[in-house]
Amino acid sequence: MFIRKPSILPPDKPVDRDAIRQSRAVLEHFNRRKLLRGALSLSALTLLTGCDVSEEDSVQKALRAVSSWNDGVQAAIFRSDHLAPTFSPSQVVKPPRFNAYYDIDHVKPIDGATWKLELAGLIKDKRPWTAQQIYQLPEQELIIRHICVEGWDYIGQWSGPNLRAFLTRVGADLTAKYVYFICNDNFTESIDMASALHPQTILATKYAGDFIADPFGYPLRLRTSTKLGYKNAKWIKAVEVTNTFRETFWSKQGENWFAGI
């Protein structure tokens, strides 16, 4: 829909792309129309051989090569001090919009009392952080637009410690290439250091002044003004600073890794 009412209920499509994908895969096996599209993607041959590898093989390889070239282009045009537009509290959508690779009913809430944030990689002080310790840090508020790769967007109000300040505080190597997030739901995401150090990148603990609710990443999630929605890892349990590139949850599925906006 062009105009959507924000809803805590999972909207039919965007939420569960993965499930949709899987059920479609089965359906499409029997879908004769696929022959048409197969021709489009130069994969008619593989169809004839009976293998469902249409876009998985050479075409996918080529497209992914272009996609990583596009990563480089995005890094090159990234303006590290350019601020995203911010909005007024009256424009904030409450609650935020749910999105994950599964349905909202399958969110596994985290117990904030026992949760700890682990630190790994090129960080001097790797002592884990409790939620209480994180709440003591100076807070930054961001009222920014969340843009999903699917095309929808909403304005959200996030606050928490600035990521650059946090990384500096724990003695992270700020010249390293990537900041990697490992999440409670086996989700992984990583961002380039330039985006991590952008002034509008925070580790959010609050939404619209209250602690972030379970479906939206309690107790800690990433919010950056310069990346598509899926890069903003929720339910973070570990942060790693590294020079080694590893594919992430979505990049493995063919989504663009840099995903800058």
Place this chain on the structure above:
Amino acid sequence: MSTATPKTTVRKEKLLHPLPLRIMHWVNALAIFIMIGSGWRIYNDDVIFGWLHFPDALVIGKWAQYGLQWHFFGMWILVINGLCYLTYGIVTGRFRHKLLPISPRDVIATVRDALHFRLSHDDLTVYNAVQKTLYLGVILVGILIVITGLCLWKPIQFSELAGLFGSFQIIRLIHFLCMSAIVGFVLVHVSLALLVPQSLLAMLTGGPTVGDVLAVEAAAPVPESPTETTP
């Protein structure tokens, strides 16, 4: 071109559609094909109009992210080729000579002729006013769809530009409407090319030889004269 201009006086033999132009035309066709098909795949993931979904058989990319991969691959072909085309059109004077000037009166006259089935396609080397308008229009729409595409791709990095259009959803809508206009153009364009096959042929072979641009212009005011269109 008109036989009124004897071949011997042609100073520099040149095809109606020189080779670089034909290459750019077909590369553009391929790029547009990729952009529309993959755009429809992206659209289906979060539709703008509840009643409109594009059938799976017509979209490019099995999953939404594959559609995006195609889109951001096709954009390079489209933009690089498009820049070459614009440069070529300006530097060689092709735009000036073929597409300009357009007067509203000519457009109305051409539409009236078209409605009375009086349009002549005998002379491929001269575009009528409606053709000129459509070609210029689709070039401008093409520029707008690239600009809005950049604003959708990088709404923060290009926030100054994106801000001129309005919200992200407005930009999506404009991008979508440009696509619709291009699809409309392609339908008309392809139908006419099939109706007047020698025009399609000309875009493959280069078409009749024209002298230089000046010779064409000299010939243009006498459309009634017998013509030879096949090279």
